[in-house]
Amino acid sequence: MGNLVKIAVRNLLRYTRRSLLTVSLIAFGVVFVLIFVAMAGAFKETIVASITDNYLGHLQIHRRGYVASIESLPLNLNLEPAQLAAIQKALESVPDVAGASERIKFNAMFSTFVETTGMRVTAVDPDREFAVSPKLPARVLQGDRTPAALARGKILVPELLARGMGTKVGDTVVVVATNKDGSVNGKTLLVSGILESATGPGGRDGYIHFEDAMEILRMPGTEATEVAIRLRDFDQVARVGRALRERLEGGGGSRAALEVHTWAQLSPFATVATLIDMMALFMKLMLIAIVLISVLNVMIMAVYERVREIGTIAAIGTLPRKILSLFLVEGVMLGTAGAAAGVLAGAAIILALNVWKVSVAFGGARQLFVLSPRIDLFEVVLASVMVIAVSVVASVQPAVRASRMEPIDALRHV
Amino acid sequence: MNVIRAGDLTKTYATDGVEVHALMGVSVDVEAGSFIAFVGPSGSGKTTLLNLLGCLDKPTSGRLEVAGSDVTRLDRRQAAAFRGARIGFVFQSFNLIAVLTAFENVEYPLVMVQDRPAIERRRRVLELLDAVGMADQRDKRPEQLSGGQKQRVAIARALVTRPELVLADEPTANLDGETAYTIIALMKKLRDEVGTTFVFATHDTRIIGAAEIVYTVEDGRLTGRQELP
Numbered sequence A: 001m002g003n004l005v006k007i008a009v010r011n012l013l014r015y016t017r018r019s020l021l022t023v024s025l026i027a028f029g030v031v032f033v034l035i036f037v038a039m040a041g042a043f044k045e046t047i048v049a050s051i052t053d054n055y056l057g058h059l060q061i062h063r064r065g066y067v068a069s070i071e072s073l074p075l076n077l078n079l080e081p082a083q084l085a086a087i088q089k090a091l092e093s094v095p096d097v098a099g100a101s102e103r104i105k106f107n108a109m110f111s112t113f114v115e116t117t118g119m120r121v122t123a124v125d126p127d128r129e130f131a132v133s134p135k136l137p138a139r140v141l142q143g144d145r146t147p148a149a150l151a152r153g154k155i156l157v158p159e160l161l162a163r164g165m166g167t168k169v170g171d172t173v174v175v176v177a178t179n180k181d182g183s184v185n186g187k188t189l190l191v192s193g194i195l196e197s198a199t200g201p202g203g204r205d206g207y208i209h210f211e212d213a214m215e216i217l218r219m220p221g222t223e224a225t226e227v228a229i230r231l232r233d234f235d236q237v238a239r240v241g242r243a244l245r246e247r248l249e250g251g252g253g254s255r256a257a258l259e260v261h262t263w264a265q266l267s268p269f270a271t272v273a274t275l276i277d278m279m280a281l282f283m284k285l286m287l288i289a290i291v292l293i294s295v296l297n298v299m300i301m302a303v304y305e306r307v308r309e310i311g312t313i314a315a316i317g318t319l320p321r322k323i324l325s326l327f328l329v330e331g332v333m334l335g336t337a338g339a340a341a342g343v344l345a346g347a348a349i350i351l352a353l354n355v356w357k358v359s360v361a362f363g364g365a366r367q368l369f370v371l372s373p374r375i376d377l378f379e380v381v382l383a384s385v386m387v388i389a390v391s392v393v394a395s396v397q398p399a400v401r402a403s404r405m406e407p408i409d410a411l412r413h414v
Numbered sequence B: 001m002n003v004i005r006a007g008d009l010t011k012t013y014a015t016d017g018v019e020v021h022a023l024m025g026v027s028v029d030v031e032a033g034s035f036i037a038f039v040g041p042s043g044s045g046k047t048t049l050l051n052l053l054g055c056l057d058k059p060t061s062g063r064l065e066v067a068g069s070d071v072t073r074l075d076r077r078q079a080a081a082f083r084g085a086r087i088g089f090v091f092q093s094f095n096l097i098a099v100l101t102a103f104e105n106v107e108y109p110l111v112m113v114q115d116r117p118a119i120e121r122r123r124r125v126l127e128l129l130d131a132v133g134m135a136d137q138r139d140k141r142p143e144q145l146s147g148g149q150k151q152r153v154a155i156a157r158a159l160v161t162r163p164e165l166v167l168a169d170e171p172t173a174n175l176d177g178e179t180a181y182t183i184i185a186l187m188k189k190l191r192d193e194v195g196t197t198f199v200f201a202t203h204d205t206r207i208i209g210a211a212e213i214v215y216t217v218e219d220g221r222l223t224g225r226q227e228l229p
Ligand SMILES: Nc1ncnc2c1ncn2[C@@H]1O[C@H](COP(=O)(O)OP(=O)(O)O)[C@@H](O)[C@H]1O
Pocket: B013, B014, B015, B020, B021, B022, B040, B041, B042, B043, B044, B045, B046, B047, B048, B049
């Protein structure tokens, strides 16, 4: 084996420029894939974290049919006390749950006594909501960032609305809403903070205390629009989603009327995420094509240039299998050198991207997301193995051709 | 003991429907340790005959035993293994491997054909480089050597596996007169030392005199046998 590698490397070095060019081409492809995967991963992770940590949570449970008409925030599709109890019990059985927050969502009129406008309201228990939406406090631009900001009688007003209405922290405002029976009720609240907008649905809601909403909507018992859930480990979303669905959506009675959704089913960004994954796949296919074509090209040339040498070694008794492996090793060395150079260069660039921070604005939000591109060892190994495997495949045909040459024909070749 | 026993060998090439009878009934026995030449004009069939004797090609008909084995029945792989074990080759254009040094070229059959241990390889290679007078050039690549020096390395490569038979097709055709003569003399000296049979084909009248037995080849037949003193 040592000698096969020695001969292969020397033959590659014999045409230094051609080999270097091929190695660089492969390395370039590897760098491209690694950086794309790292950047796309960082982008996805940042956006997903922003969406789930701000308001969506990792999973949400609604009454069946609610999500289909989510735009109108219907109050007649609230979760009833028995259903909330069933959900509570189901969540206790899942150890991965870090927090759950019952919310009431409704359309309301927001009035500063001077002006009135429409507002979407999310009513929560502050401690439980902060556990599910850890980025919520950071969005409070002015005012109180503790759960006390959402104590009874307080309201967090969305930034855009506050600006338009001239609302400030400490102002008194009125929230008026129609309950599901059609009767109108209002409540005076104290503005405890201004809330920065976040991307996506729920990113422009005002926040009040759960019990204030019950009062405004004259709810007889504890009802909720949804239960948002945060898990300890984001990667468990699909699994926990399945487990909860099995417990809550199966069977008859009150449980049959529930539906469990993951963040991906609720956010349009999931489509973007899938698109990014598909682009990464496409990049990998491009890499395969680059390696296939460049290695095949070099190996066809190598066999053609060395016909007489092949005739010689075959004549003096080198077995076809050995000749085959000589050329396979040569192709693999090309691929390996390209993969190694690509991984090194890619790692260096990704490191540099982390030192000189890259940030993106997404979805018109004012927040800039600082990306920290990282690359899994798995992706590195995958790309390397892929490149090396493809270079084997690309070398097979030329190597087989070399091993099947008749020594007397090859020796006559000039 | 005969290292070659060939009976009524024929070889017919069929190219584009035209048959070329390159060999027509060649019978020859070669005694072990002899130093013989096939001599004849270009196109007379010398290369064709040496290819058969070297198990590089199969006769169209006839019997052929090399080193005691019937080689007409060997398949491709077996023929390669047989050549690697029993036969050494010296070529007209030297055919050294360009990327290997003189030492590595001589070592090549011991590594890639016979798989010998490193210590034995080193001993044998140095012994042969010494015997062909190339010990001091052993780290040079072929491109750094003259034609005569390349052929010396090639002879060392042919002998390093201790074959029973060395075949050399026009070994001096690419060399000047004096070098040609010293190469033939070197082969003869090595035959004297190790007893390997040397068979060469040539139309080079300068070196015919060095052979011990000369066969004349004309139009695919052996037309003469001459023993030289
Ligand atoms: N592969 C081949 N196909 C067709 N004809 C061939 C082939 N090899 C040799 N010949 C023919 O066989 C004859 C003998 O050739 P060769 O053995 O090379 O002669 P020499 O080596 O004495 O010059 C020539 O007429 C040559 O053209």
